[in-house]
Every structure is written in structure tokens, then in C-alpha cells.
Amino acid sequence: MASERLSIIPQPVSIERMSGAFVLTPQTAVLTDSANTANGRYLQALFSLANNPDGLAIHLNLNEALKPWGDEGYRLEITTEAVRITAVTTTGIFYGIQTLRQLLPAGQKTGTIPCLLIEDKPRFSWRGFMLDEGRHFQGKTSVLRLLDAMALLKLNRFHWHLTEDQGWRLEIKQYPRLTAVGAQRAGTAPGMIAMVRGKHNGVPHGGFYTQDEVREVVAYAAERHITVVPEIEMPGHSTAALVAYPELGCTGGPYEMPTRFGIFKDVYCVGKDHTITFLEHVLAEVLALFPSPYIHIGGDEAPRSRWQKCPDCQKRIADNNLGDEHGLQLYLTNHMARFLRDNGRSLIGWNEILNADLEPSAVAQYWVRNRKGMIAAIENGRSAILSPNWHYYLDYSYSLTALSKTYNHEPVFSELSQSAAKNILGIEAPLWTEFVPTAKRMGYQAFPRLTAVAETAWTPAAQKELVSFRERLPAFLNQLDEIGLTYAPLTEIEPAKLKQKLGIFSMIRP
Numbered sequence: 001m002a003s004e005r006l007s008i009i010p011q012p013v014s015i016e017r018m019s020g021a022f023v024l025t026p027q028t029a030v031l032t033d034s035a036n037t038a039n040g041r042y043l044q045a046l047f048s049l050a051n052n053p054d055g056l057a058i059h060l061n062l063n064e065a066l067k068p069w070g071d072e073g074y075r076l077e078i079t080t081e082a083v084r085i086t087a088v089t090t091t092g093i094f095y096g097i098q099t100l101r102q103l104l105p106a107g108q109k110t111g112t113i114p115c116l117l118i119e120d121k122p123r124f125s126w127r128g129f130m131l132d133e134g135r136h137f138q139g140k141t142s143v144l145r146l147l148d149a150m151a152l153l154k155l156n157r158f159h160w161h162l163t164e165d166q167g168w169r170l171e172i173k174q175y176p177r178l179t180a181v182g183a184q185r186a187g188t189a190p191g192m193i194a195m196v197r198g199k200h201n202g203v204p205h206g207g208f209y210t211q212d213e214v215r216e217v218v219a220y221a222a223e224r225h226i227t228v229v230p231e232i233e234m235p236g237h238s239t240a241a242l243v244a245y246p247e248l249g250c251t252g253g254p255y256e257m258p259t260r261f262g263i264f265k266d267v268y269c270v271g272k273d274h275t276i277t278f279l280e281h282v283l284a285e286v287l288a289l290f291p292s293p294y295i296h297i298g299g300d301e302a303p304r305s306r307w308q309k310c311p312d313c314q315k316r317i318a319d320n321n322l323g324d325e326h327g328l329q330l331y332l333t334n335h336m337a338r339f340l341r342d343n344g345r346s347l348i349g350w351n352e353i354l355n356a357d358l359e360p361s362a363v364a365q366y367w368v369r370n371r372k373g374m375i376a377a378i379e380n381g382r383s384a385i386l387s388p389n390w391h392y393y394l395d396y397s398y399s400l401t402a403l404s405k406t407y408n409h410e411p412v413f414s415e416l417s418q419s420a421a422k423n424i425l426g427i428e429a430p431l432w433t434e435f436v437p438t439a440k441r442m443g444y445q446a447f448p449r450l451t452a453v454a455e456t457a458w459t460p461a462a463q464k465e466l467v468s469f470r471e472r473l474p475a476f477l478n479q480l481d482e483i484g485l486t487y488a489p490l491t492e493i494e495p496a497k498l499k500q501k502l503g504i505f506s507m508i509r510p
């Protein structure tokens with residue numbers, strides 16, 4: 001019986017250790033069935049295998065017998081003679097490979113792997129990470145590295161927040177001003193105090209993804225069995241689009257690119273037909289770029305004050321018996337939900353979209369407030385993704401949200417009936433980037449907390465254990481070093497109790 005500790009994150013459902021070891025060498029072969037040729041190539045590249053047909057082999061095979069382990073489950077059997085990964089789908093095989101990777105130290109391509117049998121499957125089907133690129137454009141290199149880390153963690157949804165007040169980051173061919181004008185700003189308020197004082201640093205900030213770059217990111221993610229879910233915010237958090245095309249707003253502008261953060265009262269005018277048409281045209285290009293079954297339309301933090309004074313918005317409310325401005329947002333959300341449904345996709349919005357008359361196909365993503373409304377909606381059959389801000393917002397300081405607080409959180413509302421809990425697709429950790437100007441800062445905020453979210457997303461709740469997780473963590477941090485991602489030092493992720501109590505005063509910075 002091998003005695004060394006296995007450091008796998010997320011912790012697999014079942015591990016049975018056996019004596020002996022498989023010796024991985026450059027001569028190890030990879031033998032796959034026809035469905036797994038891509039997985040085979042990926043594995044070969046990962047360990048730089050020469051693929052000697054006479055060597056001992058790693059076998060990748062689909063097997064219907066694994067059905068009890070679900071669509072994403074897998075079985076990894078390691079004997080002295082062979083490594084065998086079996087699963088019902090190529091995704092399951094891919095996850096078996098991710099577990100195999102973690103049985104060797106990061107970056108090591110040869111070595112002994114202890115004999116064992118792992119049988120494994122995820123708790124949730126939605127295991128997400130969100131990156132806000134509107135506030136600070138991080139760029140393709142950072143995104144690809146994040147996708148690499150997500151693959152290791154068996155996370156499968158990259159929610160890409162691409163439009164914001166402070167920056168529109170996605171090339172739209174029909175509306176070139178969105179990026180020609182809306183992707184640049186004159187400066188950035190570098191912290192809360194500067195923001196309150198209305199000051200910015202005078203350093204221009206900008207950037208956007210061309211459609212070719214988006215296709216590259218989507219393909220890179222797909223190779224890692226990750227779906228890229230784009231978010232095009234509406235009706236709020238849309239100042240950059242209004243600056244580019246002022247006719248989309250209630251007042252017609254002029255508008256200015258914001259250099260500070262917050263909630264802005266200028267939002268899309270839902271009373272004007274050409275605004276709705278614009279949004280449909282933008283979404284049409286988005287649909288062509290992103291094969292995701294889900295498209296996110298934001299929907300959070302949309303002030304009503306412009307709509308209250310806009311004749312077009314008031315006419316829309318009156319003509320359609322919408323009641324008030326809440327009804328007007330519902331009108332927009334339902335219009336887009338039907339538009340997406342007619343194109344074979346489902347809408348996701350933040351929990352502000354909840355309403356008794358919301359289209360049944362729309363998915364609500366919980367982040368803050370209205371816990372009761374969220375629970376009632378889930379009980380009534382609404383599909384949900386859970387991103388509770390106090391536990392899963394990766395932009396919060398470690399004083400406020402220590403690693404253990406993220407790890408120990410049970411995301412499923414305790415009040416939910418067992419049958420309704422099935423409507424929870426899963427969980428997701430957002431990283432908002434108001435105060436995340438660099439790749440180094442991005443890594444610091446995201447890691448290691450994202451590993452805690454990943455374990456909650458995958459491992460059965462009853463099997464989670466903080467002490468074991470902390471023991472397994474250093475090996476994973478070495479993997480991040482290999483990928484080129486930074487992380488918060490272990491000395492900073494569990495601040496002293498006093499600092500945690502004062503954490504509320506350091507919402508963003510540690």
C-alpha cells in the first residue's frame with residue numbers, strides 16, 4: 001500500500017488504494033477508441049509521450065457500463081501494467097485525465113503513479129467561474145491560463161462578462177463604434193476614496209476581443225470541455241454602448257465613458273424600437289460566435305429614473321399594460337428570452353430578473369438579497385445558478401471572505417424541498433474587476449478561493465473536509481505556478497479574527 005498522500009482537487013467520490021505503481025515514461029503509449037482521439041492527443045501532449053506501441057499503455061475508452069456515474073463521471077484504474085480511464089462520454093474521459101495529472105507533481109511528465117481505483121462524478125452540472133472584463137480588460141493570455149486552471153478543477157462554465165459601463169469588450173461587426181469608442185476610457189479611479197472624490201489616475205485603459213480571438217478562446221475552452229457563456233448586459237451597466245450610440249438611451253446623451261465604478265442611471269431605452277432591434281442584432285452576432293446553450297443578459301442593478309421621465313418608455317408601459325418600470329424591465333427580459341428560445345438558446349439573468357411572469361425558460365443566477373423570492377422561484381420550477389456574494393465573490397477581500405468561509409459554505413438553501421433542489425443547476429464564483437487592474441491581482445483574488453468553490457461544485461457535501469482540503473492545496477498551487485497564474489499567499493487567506501470582523505470596511509482590498 002503506497003503511503004504518500006494523494007493531492008487531488010476536487011476530492012474524488014471514491015478512492016481505493018492498491019499496492020504497486022505504474023511507471024509513466026516517455027515511451028508510454030496512449031490507446032484510444034475512435035471517440036477519444038482528441039483526448040488521446042491532449043494526453044500525449046500533456047506528458048510529451050512518444051507513444052511507443054510496445055510500451056505500457058494508458059487506455060481511454062467509452063464504456064456504457066459507467067452509466068451509473070453519469071455523463072461527466074469516470075473510472076480511473078491504475079495497475080502496474082496499465083492505466084485505464086473509462087466513462088460514458090469523452091467529457092468523463094477528460095476528467096479522468098485531469099485526475100491522472102494530479103497524481104504526478106505539477107510539471108512532471110514522468111514518474112511513478114500509485115496503483116488505485118477512482119470512481120468519480122460531479123455533484124452539480126454547472127460548475128462556473130465568471131470573469132468581468134468590462135472594468136479591467138485582462139486579455140487573451142490571462143483567459144487561456146484561467147481556462148487551463150478551470151480544466152484541472154473540473155470547472156465547466158466560463159461566464160465571460162464582456163460588456164460594462166466602463167468598457168465594451170466584444171467586436172460587433174454591425175456596430176463598430178461599440179469597440180472603436182466604447183472599449184476605451186481616459187482613466188480609472190484606483191480605489192474607493194478616489195472614486196468618492198471623483199478622481200481618476202489619468203491612465204487610459206482599453207481593449208477588446210476581435211471575433212477571431214473569441215473563436216479561438218471558445219475553441220480552446222471546448223477542447224477542455226468548458227462552455228463559454230457570454231454576458232451582454234441589459235438594460236443597465238451599459239454606458240459604454242450609450243457613449244458609442246447615444247440614440248440607444250432615453251435622453252439621447254451626450255454620454256461620457258465612466259472612469260469610476262458604481263450604478264449609473266443611464267440605461268438602454270426600452271421604449272424605443274431601434275434599441276430593441278440593436279440588442280437583437282448584437283445577440284445575433286453573439287449567437288454565431290458562442291455555441292453555448294445559455295446566453296447571459298445581466299439584468300442586475302438597472303435604475304428606473306430615466307424610464308420614469310421618458311415619453312417612449314412611458315408609452316411602452318401604457319401600450320402594453322406593463323404597470324410600471326419593473327414591468328418594463330420584465331418586458332425586455334421576456335422579449336430577449338423568447339428571442340433566444342426561438343434561436344434554440346436559454347436566457348440567464350441575475351436574480352433581479354425574477355418575476356411571477358418571467359418566461360419559464362429563463363434561468364436566474366442568485367447573488368444578493370431576495371433570498372425568499374429566489375427560494376419561491378426555485379420551488380416553482382425555476383432553474384437556478386447560485387453565486388452568493390458573501391461567500392463566492394472572488395473580488396472581496398480575504399478579510400471579508402476567508403478561504404475557509406468560501407470552502408465551508410453549503411450553497412443549497414436549507415429551506416428548499418429535496419425535489420426543488422434539483423432545479424439548482426449548480427454554482428459559480430464571479431470575479432468582478434473594478435479593483436483588479438493586473439493579471440497578478442486577478443490571480444491573487446481568484447486563487448486559492450476558486451479551488452474551494454470547485455470542490456463544493458464537484459465533491460459530495462458530506463465528503464468535504466477543510467483540513468484535508470488545506471493539505472491538498474499546496475500541490476495545486478504548484479499547478480498554478482506551472483500554468484503561470486498567481487495566487488494569494490497561504491499567510492493571507494485566513495486573516496486573524498479581528499481583521500475578519502473589520503473586513504466589512506475592506507470590501508475590496510485585503
Ligand code: ACM
Pocket residue numbers: 300301350367
Ligand atoms: C452583480 O454583482 N451586480 C451581479
Ligand code: ZN
Pocket residue numbers: 249250268269270271272306307310311312313
Ligand atoms: Zn426611454
